[in-house]
Amino acid sequence: MDQELDHALLLQRAKTIEETLDAFGAPGRVVEVRTGPVITQFGVEPDYLTVRGGKKVRVKVGTIAQLDKDLQLALGAKSIRIEAPVPGKGYVGIEVPNEQASIVRLRDVMESDQFKRIKSSLGIALGQGVDGTPVAADLSSMPHLLIAGTTGSGKSVCVNSIIASLLLENTPEQLKFIMVDPKRVELTAYNGIPHLVAPVVVELERIVGVLKWVTREMDERYRRFSAAGARNIDDFNKHLPSGEQLMPYIVVIIDELADLMMLAPEETERVITRLAALARATGIHLVIATQRPSVDVVTGLIKANFPTRIAFAVAGSVDSRVILDQPGAERLLGRGDMLYMSSDSPAPQRLQGVFVSDTEISNITRFWRQQMDDSDRAAAGRLNLSQFALDEMSKDSSRGSSGGG
Template sequence: WELPPIEEILEPGSEQDFNQDLIRQQVRIIEDTLASLGAPVKVKEINRGPVVTQFGVEPLFVANSRGKETRVKVSKIVALADDLALALSAKTIRIQAPVPNKGLVGIEVPNEEVSLVALRDIMESEAWERVRSPLRLALGQDVSGAPYVADLRAMPHLLIAGTTGSGKSVCINAILTALLLQNTPDDLKLLLVDPKRVELMPYNGIPHLLVPVVVDMERVVGALQWVLREMDSRYRRFASVGARDIVDYNERVAAASPEVGRIPYIVVVIDELADLMMLAPQETERAICRLAQMARATGIHLIIATQRPSVDVVTGLIKANFPARIAFAVASSVDSRVILDMPGAERLLGRGDMLFMPPDAPQPIRLQGAFVSDAEIQRLIAYWKVFSAPPAGPIPLERATPSVPAAPPVQLPLHPDLAPPVSEQRPSGLFEDDLIPDALEVLLAENRASVSLLQRRLRIGYTRSARIIELLEELGV
């Protein structure tokens, strides 16, 4: 294998220029507005990012009723966010208090013109060089325009949430692109799950895939169980040579007997967890949590995205196992709390504007996500596809590993062990769907009929719920 050259795959970013006058004007508006509302501040620092500009302000002193001078309270500035937004005619502003290590309050104002963050600019930055890991992620640029790079191995799993159009799929594509530019199929295998059937389908055919992109929800639980078995088999292999983790194992094996072959990292990507959680909540949750708990040492990492940050999708158990999270724009501060355990994401601008919560940081970091175009992805996929034709068997992971006592990574086909998910078993009894009586009860109690109501109450998928409503209509309810 040979890695693709970055400059042939990715396009360079464009320079951003900005309007000095506008920024000076904004400084004045911030100082004047806050002073007139009894919270005088001084702008001490200006950081210009691709999508927002951060004004670092220092609270000044005001005299209280007894004539004593005290500094303006941070909470007072935070409470004036909406007034400031109005004065600046900004869609929404976010106030970060305090900016870590700076002793300033950060007021983040959307830029007049947003600039794209090119993935290539981040992958050619020093920040990228500094992180030494085969699973580096070029997440984006922070509010001062500095590139931000994270290591998936340290996370070790990533949860991504945000409303529709907020940038989840672009983010996943950027992550996959970065991974595929750094790793050959010997070092990295992917399991991609895409219930929407559009976002990840183009990756079909690249040699990194363990199986073709999984689009059938019924298959997913089986696929996750396959990964669980692979995890167990890796533990056995590590134990047989006394290796601590995948890095240790690969070093020892490479040193001792190169012909045995290294163990590749496995990255599992699920673009839309909600569909899965509706279909088979218990199995999905159990499989995901077990993988998340045990997979770090074995080099198996999960990246999960969802449009619906509600507690029945992002359950407490799942959250507990995904300390690293990205919140894109969400509808309400309640949603933001589900993802980040704090409000803030409801003030994001959408289209790649995110709050990234690193695994053990007290505060999330605001980033503008790196963007990859379809053309770039196409080039990368075309590059890798060349290698995989003619097809080298169903699962390329399959290579003879004679001198390893434990079983080589499992090559069971995915299909036999696919237990039919509980909620989709053939209905029996009186009605075409045996949940109809329950559904009726729910609808009568609520005195309204909606597909999503049924989905939530009966914990069933959209298709089935819609079908039940149809059936009820046919029955004349």
């Protein structure tokens, strides 16, 4: 019965879209409907208008895009977003919030074919697309990630899902974390896990020093590569003599860039841009988040070195342009609704981010703290350990609603 109601609602909305477009002199036909966890995308193919002399001219996609407010009113929607046109499709996408949103679980994405196809151990589960398809990415190929969004947008949950993805796929021998949390509330739950190079850094005056240590580590790795005749970390580890310890990846998580830029803007910008430009080959990757994507925080130099970016809901179109170089993020719904811009995509992709509960974070951190006293299990190998950790994380996980923060 619910499916019949949902189908009837979709048909009604498609009809409303066509009637509204026709009423404003921009006729179009709904040719495809793609339903995701939070929004439904109606694919509208622009129709033809008869002009003077009987000549037929197709409606411009820009004309349809300008009717966003009228369509929002006609549909009675909280917000709509128009993608004109949808890359790779012959239509305009009109994205309308669903009556009921569904949660995207980390496990659903990590067990998908899309995640399993990632050859690197730095795969991260991002969410589901507008058609419900799981979306995952390889941090090693990004090679750094910039995340922006206001309070309650899902930014913090996204950072946690990235950390959880990496913890579930890597032993402490394979991956190390450096975490920076000036607010002292977002990342301190990870203190005590064996992957940390040092306890979560919370003192502002120490942060720039920590980043300088990372640059020295990068330089030292390049010296070791040169001596070994290796091009990058994978090449170096591949030719290590038997029994020697692998060089681990290092992922640097910075929870609030704005605090650093207020304290020491020039030094912070210089260190971050140098790392972003050079650190990839050494296996060092940056994940930087901010609530305030203004030009004095996300400078042009920083942005130029972070081609992969995620925008959650922001305050206005100016903030959206800072993070994505285009408007659109101001129309997002919050609670995990995001625009994901990768270096190999012509336009940002709308996703519903995965939700990781506090209970799941607690389970995975407890699991890894226990491994510090259980070397036998830690030696079991990545694949078995990953599955075991995933099972442990999912135990008694809360069924709350999807991601704020």
